[in-house]
Amino acid sequence: MDPCEKCEEVLQPFLDRELTESEYREAEAHLDDCSYCRKRYRFEASLRRYVRHAWIEGMSPELKAKLAALRTPL
């Protein structure tokens, strides 16, 4: 199946919630019609979530204390 050009153009800003209201509706209408884009959209959305939640160890309590200690003394 050929990559869909429309999908290519709107997918990223669509996922980033950066489209205007009317662009968003247009993109949704396109997704309704195009099963390839729908699959791609679901994949990109889950990849985005996966990257976002890739493990990062929490900040150490020591660092938190150091930051608080940088405050201007009263």
Place this chain on the structure above:
Amino acid sequence: MSAAVSEAQQEANARRIAEDARDRVRFEEEVLELADQVYRVARRLVSTREEAEDLVQETYARAFRSWRSYTPGTNLRAWLFRILTNLNIDRGRREQRAPDTQPMEEGDYYLYNRLEETTGGAEDEERVVERLSQDAIVDALATLPHNYRDVVVLVDIGDFSYQDAAQILDIPIGTVMSRLHRGRRVLKQELAEAAVPEAS
């Protein structure tokens, strides 16, 4: 008479100092509440935990020092992350050349197609990413050139809008979009190679 004036003046001064201290305390508390977010982003901008911790401390030291340059009511997160990204750039990191993105017929579909191939296409597209290891994601982000990484990390990890990212990095919004797009493409390329080593 003059004693009365100076007394009034002293009172006004004392009030101003008290208000100033109160504003500063509030500012410091609000900035400290963002520490976990700052650390997450810092951790992805630099390679090691130690570097991230240094960067976060420098960021807070500078933020507390220059609190007067923050205009109350404006976007505090963007203000703080601007300090973070500027410090990261100032640390003398090398400007890296943009990687040669391999011309790929599939373009952005590369990773998806690769992962789908390895699953025989049977798995649904929301599950297919789970074939990627967390380490692969971390490594792929770490190999992104800095210019791309800044934008990808701010938008994808920091959850900033294109507009905020543009303001933080002091670049046009169009540049944010193109770097984001290219950065994500490189990221997917890296992930595809990690997922299917024999395909490279």
